Amino acid sequence: MGTLTIMVVVALFLAAIVLGGYNKNFLERVKGSTVWDWMTTVDHKKIGIMYFMSGIVFFLIGGLEAILIRLQLMVPANDLFVGDIYNQILTMHGTTMIFLAAMPLLFGLMNVIVPLQIGARDVAFPFLNSLGFWFFTAGGIILNLSWFFGGAPDAGWTSYVSLALNEYSPGPGVDYYVLGLQISGIGSLISGINFLATIINMRTPGMTLLRMPLFTWTTFVASALLLFAMPALTVGLLLLMFDRLFGANFFDYTMGGSSVLWEHLFWIFGHPEVYIVILPAFGILSEIISTFSKKRLFGYTSMVFATVLIGFLGFMVWVHHMFTVGLGPVSNSIFAVATMAIGVPTGIKVFNWLFTMWGGEIRFTTAMLWAVGFIPTFVVGGMTGVMLAVPPADFQYHDSYFVVAHFHYVLVGGTVFGIFAAAFYWWPKMFGKMLHEGLGKFQFWTFFIGFHLTFFPQHFLGLFGMPRRVFTYQANVGLESINMLSTIGVIGMTLGTLAFGINIYRSLFIDKTKAPADPWNGRTLEWAISSPPPEYNFAQLPLVRGYDALWVEKEAGKKELTPAEPLGSIHMPSSSYLPLVMAIGVFISGMGFIARGDYSMGIFGLIILGIAMFMRSFEVDHGYHIEPEEIEKDKGVDA
Amino acid sequence: MASDAHTNTNHASNHLETATLEGKNKVLGFWLFLAAEVVLFACLFGTYLALKSQTMSGPTSMELFDLNLVIVATALLLTSSLTSVFAMSAMNQRKLKLMQFWLGVTVFLGLAFLILEIYEFVHYIHLGHTFMSSAFGSAFYALVGTHGAHVTFGIIWISSLMIQAQKRGINTDTAPKLFVSSLYWHFIDVVWVFIFSLVYLLGKVG
Ligand code: HEM
Numbered sequence: 067m068g069t070l071t072i073m074v075v076v077a078l079f080l081a082a083i084v085l086g087g088y089n090k091n092f093l094e095r096v097k098g099s100t101v102w103d104w105m106t107t108v109d110h111k112k113i114g115i116m117y118f119m120s121g122i123v124f125f126l127i128g129g130l131e132a133i134l135i136r137l138q139l140m141v142p143a144n145d146l147f148v149g150d151i152y153n154q155i156l157t158m159h160g161t162t163m164i165f166l167a168a169m170p171l172l173f174g175l176m177n178v179i180v181p182l183q184i185g186a187r188d189v190a191f192p193f194l195n196s197l198g199f200w201f202f203t204a205g206g207i208i209l210n211l212s213w214f215f216g217g218a219p220d221a222g223w224t225s226y227v228s229l230a231l232n233e234y235s236p237g238p239g240v241d242y243y244v245l246g247l248q249i250s251g252i253g254s255l256i257s258g259i260n261f262l263a264t265i266i267n268m269r270t271p272g273m274t275l276l277r278m279p280l281f282t283w284t285t286f287v288a289s290a291l292l293l294f295a296m297p298a299l300t301v302g303l304l305l306l307m308f309d310r311l312f313g314a315n316f317f318d319y320t321m322g323g324s325s326v327l328w329e330h331l332f333w334i335f336g337h338p339e340v341y342i343v344i345l346p347a348f349g350i351l352s353e354i355i356s357t358f359s360k361k362r363l364f365g366y367t368s369m370v371f372a373t374v375l376i377g378f379l380g381f382m383v384w385v386h387h388m389f390t391v392g393l394g395p396v397s398n399s400i401f402a403v404a405t406m407a408i409g410v411p412t413g414i415k416v417f418n419w420l421f422t423m424w425g426g427e428i429r430f431t432t433a434m435l436w437a438v439g440f441i442p443t444f445v446v447g448g449m450t451g452v453m454l455a456v457p458p459a460d461f462q463y464h465d466s467y468f469v470v471a472h473f474h475y476v477l478v479g480g481t482v483f484g485i486f487a488a489a490f491y492w493w494p495k496m497f498g499k500m501l502h503e504g505l506g507k508f509q510f511w512t513f514f515i516g517f518h519l520t521f522f523p524q525h526f527l528g529l530f531g532m533p534r535r536v537f538t539y540q541a542n543v544g545l546e547s548i549n550m551l552s553t554i555g556v557i558g559m560t561l562g563t564l565a566f567g568i569n570i571y572r573s574l575f576i577d578k579t580k581a582p583a584d585p586w587n588g589r590t591l592e593w594a595i596s597s598p599p600p601e602y603n604f605a606q607l608p609l610v611r612g613y614d615a616l617w618v619e620k621e622a623g624k625k626e627l628t629p630a631e632p633l634g635s636i637h638m639p640s641s642s643y644l645p646l647v648m649a650i651g652v653f654i655s656g657m658g659f660i661a662r663g664d665y666s667m668g669i670f671g672l673i674i675l676g677i678a679m680f681m682r683s684f685e686v687d688h689g690y691h692i693e694p695e696e697i698e699k700d701k702g703v704d705a
Numbered sequence: 706m707a708s709d710a711h712t713n714t715n716h717a718s719n720h721l722e723t724a725t726l727e728g729k730n731k732v733l734g735f736w737l738f739l740a741a742e743v744v745l746f747a748c749l750f751g752t753y754l755a756l757k758s759q760t761m762s763g764p765t766s767m768e769l770f771d772l773n774l775v776i777v778a779t780a781l782l783l784t785s786s787l788t789s790v791f792a793m794s795a796m797n798q799r800k801l802k803l804m805q806f807w808l809g810v811t812v813f814l815g816l817a818f819l820i821l822e823i824y825e826f827v828h829y830i831h832l833g834h835t836f837m838s839s840a841f842g843s844a845f846y847a848l849v850g851t852h853g854a855h856v857t858f859g860i861i862w863i864s865s866l867m868i869q870a871q872k873r874g875i876n877t878d879t880a881p882k883l884f885v886s887s888l889y890w891h892f893i894d895v896v897w898v899f900i901f902s903l904v905y906l907l908g909k910v911g
């Protein structure tokens with residue numbers, strides 16, 4: 067309770083300094099400030115930008131942790147980060163990158179772009195959208211506070227029991243993992259439901275399912291995966307919390323518990339999760355390759371079909387993470403076959419991208435470079451994946467650097483390359499400014515070369531027997547030079563990331579030129595409105611007349627989208643501070659449970675959440691209207 | 706399309722809950738949420754079925770469960786689902802008083818169920834079957850307790866919606882809320898049917 071009071075006082079104090087002292091206008095000034103506007107916004111574009119920016123911050127933190135890992139492994143028998151501290155860095159690197167970098171970066175893009183692509187004015191649940199974001203932020207902050215209060219989680223991003231139980235992980239580390247992930251996970255689930263409902267209900271007239279751009283389709287399927295996968299993690303974390311905090315015995319084998327149970331729950335979530343972060347990247351790639359080849363996407367329907375199939379099969383392969391547990395030859399074989407089957411729709415996608423480029427008018431912009439770099443890199447990752455899917459071989463690869471190389475090829479070479487591609491492609495739409503192409507190309511080449519230098523050799527480290535997650539290795543067993551190479555590659559990725567940082571800074575604070583509405587000669591609806599779009603997106607909802615909706619109009623020689631409705635007053639949802647209050651409630655609650663003791667803080671936080679939920683339920687909120695006169699003259703529907 | 710659906714509050718549809726776009730979104734979103742809840746309970750059921758024989762020399766399910774009590778609880782909860790249907794049909798006929806009556810009965814039956822469940826848990830604890838006594842205990846209370854927590858939340862939720870309906874009447878703003886709360890209540894009921902068969906009946910045959 068004491069800490070809480072101090073924090074509240076400090077927050078008020080800071081607010082007073084920033085806003086120029088207390089007096090009776092203080093509250094008004096708070097409400098008028100930009101910070102308040104962003105904290106209470108329910109505009110999908112602003113929430114998207116906040117997701118994206120916090121994703122970048124966490125990406126930098128996770129990247130720093132990666133650099134520290136590689137520094138420790140640069141030479142044999144190094145003593146830079148030994149034992150416990152190494153475990154913490156490693157665990158936080160994985161957890162941060164998956165949950166706090168990859169996911170919010172993608173959510174950010176989805177939030178900004180999907181409603182524009184389907185011609186909607188907003189998402190289905192603007193309030194919940196904001197709530198999801200703030201829950202994610204609360205969870206992310208809790209996880210990272212662990213560094214300062216009691217030590218970070220150290221049982222790996224998979225947090226296997228029994229290692230993660232009190233007996234072997236005393237101290238609050240794993241509690242931070244359990245509660246931080248639980249809270250940000252609930253946020254992700256809320257976002258997933260929101261995207262699904264948006265895509266199902268909010269499409270503009272004429273935007274049939276088979277006219278939706280691929281990024282929208284992959285968002286749809288990824289959200290469905292979220293919906294069905296996230297609860298497994300919720301339950302897993304809940305049970306682990308019960309075991310650690312309340313003396314339950316789900317995973318304690320001395321009391322009849324089962325450690326394999328955790329592995330099942332974790333991977334029933336975990337494998338779909340890897341597809342949650344790769345499918346949107348597939349979508350991004352499809353958009354970019356089609357635009358910069360100036361061709362309709364090759365095999366659109368087969369792309370959609372492959373996406374859905376991958377999503378479906380993604381739920382039937384989780385045991386490939388558990389081949390060495392000893393579930394028996396029958397289950398191993400079934401899951402091996404299912405795993406290899408995923409290679410087929412994935413292959414369809416790769417060929418479709420190649421055929422889209424075939425004979426196209428290719429422009430090698432930075433976005434296109436990332437997309438083209440993605441293809442061979444991801445193919446290597448997919449190939450090692452199929453190698454891992456052979457159970458007898460996996461007994462050799464499992465828990466070695468071979469697995470590390472595999473998942474970095476798919477996660478960095480796939481998801482991260484895709485996110486960079488999307489950043490360059492959609493930056494003008496998000497911020498109304500362009501990123502610098504030259505800097506972007508510098509970033510691409512340094513990062514691309516650095517990435518392959520770091521991770522390609524790791525395949526061999528694994529084959530030569532180096533186990534993953536161990537903080538050191540011996541000299542003279544043939545691992546030195548490969549490890550050294552791997553660490554040198556980090557320099558390239560660091561340079562690339564720095565260039566990206568400079569590029570962002572330049573575009574937001576130095577460059578004064580405004581981005582055009584349609585800088586790339588785009589094909590989809592988002593390029594028909596100004597950059598950045600007005601808060602209501604479309605002055606008149608557009609009528610969609612075919613796949614590549616904007617391109618159809620361009621082909622017909624039209625300057626504007628065909629409107630589907632007369633100009634009229636536009637209903638907008640009003641902003642709300644309640645999502646923030648709810649997130650603060652769960653934040654306090656999470657920290658209270660982590661602190662253990664009498665849990666009074668934990669319950670206090672839940673009470674805040676409960677009160678805010680009541681306030682929301684009883685609130686009558688009809689939003690507000692923007693009248694046609696207020697809608698600017700450039701109605702924002704130029705083609 | 707979006708904007709006129711908002712203003713069109715006196716839509717002559719029989720289904721007040723989906724008369725506006727917001728209402729449609731809310732109902733769809735809630736179905737999606739229930740899908741997530743299905744997975745959540747599926748995981749808890751899986752956990753329970755995996756751990757149910759790990760009683761660690763504590764009482765077994767065979768010794769513990771008293772089917773008579775559980776059958777009464779089941780009857781209460783199943784009836785409350787029926788009364789919740791009556792409430793919804795009253796809502797769509799714009800009969801506020803009748804709806805409030807049936808919602809009240811629903812909440813009352815839910816409370817009675819909850820009291821029986823609490824009595825049952827207290828009884829088990831006296832017999833040495835606790836959350837901490839064995840993996841079986843943990844899994845049992847996690848599953849049945851999560852269901853109980855859902856019932857509790859449902860009671861609070863429906864009661865607060867009754868207050869809102871009393872204040873504001875039945876309109877396109879309150880109707881979707883009432884409707885999804887009744888969906889939720891049915892869902893809890895369905896979960897209980899599975900608990901009844903997979904926990905209690907199965908527990909009796911060993
Ligand atoms: C053709 C598709 C793929 C196949 C056949 C495949 C197969 C596998 C197999 C069998 C493993 C387990 C290896 C072991 O632990 O012994 C594995 C691990 C992993 N895969 Fe894949 N994979 C594929 C695609 C992907 C994609 C697209 C991603 C993510 C974007 C991904 C991320 C991961 C991760 C993170 C792990 C390691 C998890 C851990 O133990 O920490 N994989 N993969």
Ligand SMILES: [Cu+2]
Pocket residue numbers: 336337340383384386387
């Ligand atoms: Cu997997």
